[in-house]
Amino acid sequence: MVPDELLWEEYFAVGEPPQQRPILVFLSSEPLGDRRCREGPQITSATLSIYDDPLPIAHEFYQPGDLVIGEMVSQVIYFSNIQFFREQPSQILIDEPVSVPKNYQHILALAFAVKEINENPKVLSNISLGFRVLNSYYTARMTYKAMLNLLSTQHRFAPNFKCHKWNNLIALIGGCISEISANMATISATHKIPQMVPNEAKQHIGIVRLLQHFRWTWIVLCAVNDDKGDQFLQTILPLLFEHGICNDFIVRLEKWNYLDEMIRLFIMRQESYAIAFETKANVFVVYGEPPSFLFLRVLSFVVPIMGWPPLGKVWVATSHWDFASVSIQKTWEIKMFHGTLSFTVHTSQPLGFQKFIQTIRPFWNKEDVFIQDVWEQTFTCSLKASNGQEVEAEQKEPCTLEEKLENLPGVLYEKHMTGHSYNVYKAVYAVAHALNSIYKSSSKNSRLARGERFAFLNVQPWQVHPFLKSLVFNISAGDMVHFDEHGELVAGFDVTNWITFPNGSLTRLKVGCLEPQVPAGKELTINDEQIVWHPSFNQALPLSVCNDNCNPGFSRKKKEGEKFCCYDCAPCPEGMISSQKDIDACVNCPEDQYPNMDQTHCVPRIVSFLSYKENLGIILVVLAISLSVITTLVLGIFLKHKDTPIVKANNRTLTYILLISLLLCFLCSLLFIGQPGRVICLLRQMAFGLVFSLAISTVLAKTVTVVVAFMATKPGSSIRKWVGKGLTNSIVLFCCFIQAAICALWLSTSPPFPDKDTHSVIGEIILECNEGSASMFYSVLGYMGSLATASFIVAFFSRKLPDSFNEAKFITFSMLVFCSVWLSFVPTYLSTKGKYMVAVEIFSILASSAGLLGCIFTPKCYVIVLRPELNSREQMIRKKE
The missing domain is CATH 3.40.50.2300 (Response regulator)
Known part of the structure; x- marks a missing residue:
């Protein structure tokens, strides 16, 4: 069993005969500087033993010095066949090595840097640098062998032994190939020799x-x-x-x-x-x-x-x-x-x-x-x-x-x-400056001036590490050399x-x-x-994409089953843009802008509202004022002929209230024209709802008055006690109160407010009054519709009552016009956008009010103004008979 501290390696010399046996090298963990050459091999765990010493590496460049820097280069190559382990390994090699001339500059960079340092008295004074360059042959086994040669005295293969006191290997410069540097590190690490290898991961x-x-x-x-x-x-x-x-x-x-x-x-x-x-x-x-x-x-x-x-x-x-x-x-x-x-x-x-x-x-x-x-x-x-x-x-x-x-x-x-040679050049200077720092440090701490140089020459490689990490210096080329916190060359x-x-x-x-x-x-x-x-x-910028770029106005759409760089182009959805090529997703424009026709960029929106200055607004204003003037004239006529039978008929007070409410209806339409503000938004729908409810309540009261008056004329009728102003006033007040309650609830819960609509019309910012609560808005309309329906029903059934000045048939026509206008208003209102919605509502207000005014008061004005002879009690009694 091999002890842990031993390192086993087999080495084959390039070109060695097949029968030559491999060497077995034992490397102990004892520091390099503690060994001296001994006669003859001794196989122990603390020494080195070599059998069949291989041929020395043929390619080497050595320059002696007090301290030696080693360099591993890949200057010479031997080509060989791939070994597949299915047959006897081939020994066929090219007869002579093949050189890589470009890599020779790495050797010259080392020699030049050492020459400059040795000639510079300001760096390592009285200390000479040497170097030893060996070739790796681009193979791991020869790199290991070259490393062992670097650890040996020149011309003598005795790794881990110091056979010459001035042959000190102080640092290694790694090869320009990472694999060679890694192989070097497996041996240099055991001796703590600093290896200058730049980090290129960034x-x-x-x-x-x-x-x-x-x-x-x-x-x-x-x-x-x-x-x-x-x-x-x-x-x-x-x-x-x-x-x-x-x-x-x-x-x-x-x-x-x-x-x-x-x-x-x-x-x-x-x-x-x-x-x-x-x-x-x-x-x-x-x-x-x-x-x-x-x-x-x-x-x-x-x-x-x-x-x-x-x-x-x-x-x-x-x-x-x-x-x-x-x-x-x-x-x-x-x-x-x-x-x-x-x-x-x-x-x-x-x-x-x-x-x-x-x-x-x-x-x-x-x-x-x-x-x-x-x-x-x-x-x-x-x-x-x-x-x-x-x-x-x-x-x-x-x-x-x-x-x-x-x-x-x-x-x-x-x-x-080249860059690799420049790294070699900087590495030599880094080692020299580190050694210079060590020398100055030892000089300060040593009292024996004569022994300083001798002591310095015994410096160990591991002592260089901390000084390398803290180096900052400039070189003749003008660049600053320093290391980061990880000890890597910056x-x-x-x-x-x-x-x-x-x-x-x-x-x-x-x-x-x-x-x-x-x-x-x-x-x-x-x-x-x-x-x-x-x-x-053709000197144009090359394109390298999976498919053609998506132009502005389109966005990328992933292709199923393919990498995300491969995509289709889909046009931007309505209202969105893409201003650059290959956009992942289209974006919305700011509120005050909208997409152009190609959807490639945003253009400013036009502020839109129903203005007094535009043609449509002018027409509606003229129409509203004209109808208001007509209503005022009718009211004046009725006031002037207030004592005539036709004015007195069907409650003269209700007639005045109806004319005033119609006048207010025409005037309230003006609140819908112009730029909406907070007060205007609160007033216009409320005024519209209350004034119209007043007008329809008055019409309903007049219709009920006709029916009650006819029924009261029958002998023994108990309804006679209801005839009078009390009934009509009660009807008007009660109906208006309900609408007022609805409006109050609307204001207290979700009142109308000024708003901007940027979605209804492309290219416009519509200034409008947001109704706040659509249900409350339609509740107001619905209530007015119920009052109009009730008036229509009562008037319809009382239209044939025997009365020379019976208004029921005129009220029937007026309610028919009123209901027709507002029934058509709802779909028309919902189908239009922007300022035209406001125009539809104004037109509905004017049309329905004009219907009431025309159907109810035109016949009476005709009699009062053009046929005054019919406006007499005798004529009324005669017609009645």
């Missing part, structure tokens, strides 16, 4: 903000087919759905593989390519690292060969995206990726870096093992031939040694410092537009930036006009 919200900025809601997600890809999808998918963005489908990108196998895989996936070509999504969001991007590079290589149509899409990528090409890809076409948008680590150009690159030649540093592969494979030449060594006929031409890295195309090597991202050229070169164009520290919603700033899009979009 790019996820940057992707969402970018998609929102361009209104791209229908996308394709491409993620590397490993745990990191799974983690990315688990993080990004909820964010996308939360912000209204859907994915059509997900593509999993393969990692490094044998090239022939990758090309064969693409050819087999021709149908999948057709789906990617036909999708409505014009935006492909890619998450992956340089190894997985080779899969897309193979796609750009295979498409023209197979005669497939070009894939004109917008590629949106995380900061890991890079058009880094291995040497065998330098002639491959990359125009498919023209116009790509990616988040790149914010970078500046340190002073002197370009000049430093110009000094790089194949033999610039004998410890740099990487440069030979970079130079030979990039410039397609042989350094051995350049040195005069004999080479075979099929070998490359000799290198002239005049080749320059800055003349290479961007896919192989970028002239300016850094923003640039939005980069990648522009490719037919000769295989490319350039970066900064078109925006992402600042994760700013308030939510304002993290992204971008300049649309600077962006160069793929030629398939």
Whole structure:
């Protein structure tokens, strides 16, 4: 059974013969600084034992120093077939390693930063920094082996032993691939060595903000087919759905593989390519690292060969995206990726870096093992031939040694410092400033000046951590470096537009930036006009939606069984608008506005009420005043001829009351014209109800008087005692009292009030009197209708009584007109809107009042004015006989 403190790992050296046995490494938990080299292996839980020591890692760059910074790079690659565990693992490897020239800048950034610090007396005075760079070969097993080499003395594989007192590994710079950094952390964590790896998780919200900025809601997600890809999808998918963005489908990108196998895989996936070509999504969001991007590079290589149509899409990528090409890809076409948008680590150009690159030649540093592969494979030449060594006929031409890295195309090597290289540069300075803080702290607390430097050189890696977290400093490029409360480097991202050229070169164009520290919603700033899009979009803003946008005036309607980004467009309901594209729901206009014809925006409403200034109002006013004048004239006639028989007949007092009430009826119609106010709303319906009740009560009293008078003329009739003013007054008062009680109840419970009607007529705000209680309003009308019905019935049955001046037949006609008007009023009133409702009520008041006036008083006025000879007692008696 293996003790808990032991770490077991099996390591295979790349290119080692099949018969070589793996090594078994024991790592104890004892601190690194407490070990010294011993002769011969000893297998105990407290020591290290190695069987069959493997070949050392071939690619290394070492510069000695008092304190050493380690760096893991992915500069050299070996391609191998996929192992399926169904047969003996294949040992077929490419004879020579394949170099990634672009990654060589990461090494130069480290060397340049160390050179600057060592030449600067203000930082780490009398202390020199060194570095040791090893290659990971893009594999976990070689990363572990390289880590153990970093923990060993150079040229001697003895992890966890300090064989040279000045060979102190103080910090590690993680690889530009997260998997490599994670593998490094499994070992560095046991030794508490600080590992400088930037946190790039905040790019996820940057992707969402970018998609929102361009209104791209229908996308394709491409993620590397490993745990990191799974983690990315688990993080990004909820964010996308939360912000209204859907994915059509997900593509999993393969990692490094044998090239022939990758090309064969693409050819087999021709149908999948057709789906990617036909999708409505014009935006492909890619998450992956340089190894997985080779899969897309193979796609750009295979498409023209197979005669497939070009894939004109917008590629949106995380900061890991890079058009880094291995040497065998330098002639491959990359125009498919023209116009790509990616988040790149914010970078500046340190002073002197370009000049430093110009000094790089194949033999610039004998410890740099990487440069030979970079130079030979990039410039397609042989350094051995350049040195005069004999080479075979099929070998490359000799290198002239005049080749320059800055003349290479961007896919192989970028002239300016990239974001990953800038992170390496900042990491070296962060370690240097932390060490400087430690040195100053130890100097203050130490009394032995001579022993200060010796004591400082024994500083342990774990002592660097607290000083790193509290660092704030500026570097020569002009940027400030500091860490947040979680100990993570605070850094923003640039939005980069990648522009490719037919000769295989490319350039970066900064078109925006992402600042994760700013308030939510304002993290992204971008300049649309600077962006160069793929030629398939003709420099127009690409659309990436499931279906066409819903124009203003329409809202989105979900399609059953499909993602929420796919929808139909439904016109806005009446009275609602949508002023923008792709609105989820239409909205109502403010009360003082209404939708235009297209329902795209609101326009101001017109204030409407029955005014004295408009034609309809003028006509009704003239009509009401004219009828009032006529009524006044009739009253004057009756007052002037008050002693004539026709005026005295049927109770002269009731006649006066009826004429006055009709006059008031005509005048009360004027209360319905003009802008309604609180007092007007209270008065007009009450006045209308009471005055009309008075008029109809008077008509009823006159009718009852005719009947009672006729019955009283019969011999021995007991009704004679009811004849007189007492009966008529009682009828009028009683009937008016009931209507007054109804009005009082109406006022005390739910009185009328001024109101605005914004729904009845489109485009108008109708100023009206809200009746308060519709039931009370119709109760007033209903009561008047019952009085009119009673008058009509009594008058109808007494119309043939023998009386020369019998008013019953005239009252019958007047009540017939009155009831006809108000029966037609109710449906007409309910079917009209706005000020025309008020006009209908005014017309009904005037028509019914005019009916009473005309039917009852026209015959009498005719006799009084035009036939005065008939207005005599003799004539009345003669006609009666």
